[in-house]
Amino acid sequence: MASTYAPTQTATRGQVVQINNLEMYYEEYGAGKPLVLLHGFGACVQNWHPFIGQLSEHYRLILVDLRGHGHSTNPDNRFTHSEAASDVFLLLDKLGIDRFSAMGMSTGGMTLLHMATRQPGRIDAMVLISATSHFPEQARAIMRRASFGTMPQAVRDMYSECAKRGDEQIRQLITQFNAFHEDYDDMNFTAQSLSGITARTLVVHGDRDAFFPVEIPVSIYRSIPDAALWIIxxxxxxxxxxSEVPFTATVLRFLNDANRE
Known part of the structure; x- marks a missing residue:
């Protein structure tokens, strides 16, 4: 449940803050209204680097390594999207950020669903990329059998590049990923719970997504008031x-329009 892009980064320009019992890494770029960027599972802030040049011309970007990912630690060796949402809120509190916009890829988008339903007044606009309201059986089957050896090469490369603490971190992440297949509580959003979201929302999804069939993003789009839908x-x-997908231009148009209202 991650993107497969993690360009090599030779220097770290971020900061680490203490969030309860974990150390959380984040990077900042640009100026203006805050835009929080959350990566997918197994990934890290680097997955957003191809887009920060243009995005940072319009927003103050906050790129976050979720718990146990990249440079962030996770002493509990457990990952839920609900806990990840709490972590991000605590980070933003430490940074003095109340209201913000956000984008999340896969696990990042699922984390945003928790955030937007828990504290709806804080998110002005959000973009959910390949997120889901629940784990369908086809996703659970992938989660159940996933291992480093069976992952596509691009995904293995991403895990290797993003796991700053090496093989042990990769093993921990894959174990947590496997555990999703039997978790029915963490991602369990209904149309009623999604209807309480007040953020202007753009739902972005591929119509050949191997994890989450297109019916799920359509359902999310129909459940969130005044949402927009982009099926690729x-x-x-x-x-x-x-390169054929005009991602940055499309999301900037959406976010700029939403933040003007």
Missing amino acids: PGGDHVPVYD
Whole structure:
């Protein structure tokens, strides 16, 4: 449940803050209204680097390594999207950020669903990329059998590049990913719970997503008031890196329009 893009980064320009019992890493770029960027599972802030040049011309970007990912630690060795949402809120509180916009890829988008339903007044606009309201059986089957050896090469490369603490971190993340297949509580949003979201929302999804069939993003779009829907033809999971997909221009237009209202 991650994008498969993690360009090599030779220098760290971020900061680490203490969030309860974990150390959380984040990077900042640009100026203006805050825009929080959350990566997918197994990934890290680097997955957003291809987009920060243009995005930072319009917003103050806050890129976050979720618990146990990248440079962030996770002493509990447990991952739920609900806990990840709490972590991000605590980070933003430490940074003195009350209201913000946000974008999340896959697990990042699912974290945003928890945030937007828990504290709806804080998020002005959000973009959910390849997110889901629940785990369908086809996703659980992938989660159940996933291992480093069976992952596509691009995904293995991403895990290797993003796991700053090496093989042990990769093993921990894959174990947590496997555990999703038997978790029915963490991602369990109904149409009624999603209807309480007040953020202007753009739902982005590929119509060939191997994890989450297109019926799920359509349902999310119908449940969130005043949402917009962008289904990318031929797109698989997190289909935003293809040069043929006008991702940055589209999300900037949406966010700028939403933040003007």
